[in-house]
Amino acid sequence: MSRLALIALVAAGALGLAACSSDDQAAAPAETSAEDTGAEDGGAEDSGDTADGESAEAITVTASEMAYDGIPETLPAGTVEITFDNAGDAPHDLVVEELGDEQVIPLVDGGESATGTVTLEPGTYTFYCSVGSHRSMGMEQTVTVE
Structure with missing residues (x-):
């Protein structure tokens, strides 16, 4: 040539x-804020469409010493993107019991962050930390998916 x-x-x-x-x-x-989407239910925000055109929910969960903050009591069925911030010193994870103890967020050290996604059908789910005795010390929350 x-x-x-x-x-x-x-x-x-x-x-x-x-x-x-x-x-x-x-x-x-x-860009829309939580106020624009009406998401005032414990940190849930609508993040738009997923790659396959399905609507996705986005939440931010903050872990501290033996507590989660930001897991809403209810979520819509479908894909949920979870931003996980470990504000504590101890390592934490996020597991969903009803999905065969699926680890949605793997172990995150204190001061670190991670993101994961999970697809939920309507029903009741238990989110918990599987590290040591963290679950029995309060790192557990029930979520209703509608």
Whole structure:
């Protein structure tokens, strides 16, 4: 391929990308706050659609010494994205008992964060910390999925 043909090909590709990128910017959804979505139920926020078009719920859970904060009493059925912040010193995790003790958030050291997702059908679920005796010391919460 000649040098001139190669330059023309690169220029055409760059023009094509420039045309696409301006449309993507205009179509980007605006960010919404918990107030905009009406999510005032213990940290639950609607995060939009998942890759497969399914609506997803997003919550932020903060773990401290023998307590969780931010796990709502009710959640809508479907995919839930959990941002997990360990504000304590001890390591913690987040497990869902009714899903065969599925570890949604693996062990997170104090001061660290992690994110995980879980898909929940309507029913009642028990979220708990499986580290040592943390569950019996209060790191357990029942959630109703509607």
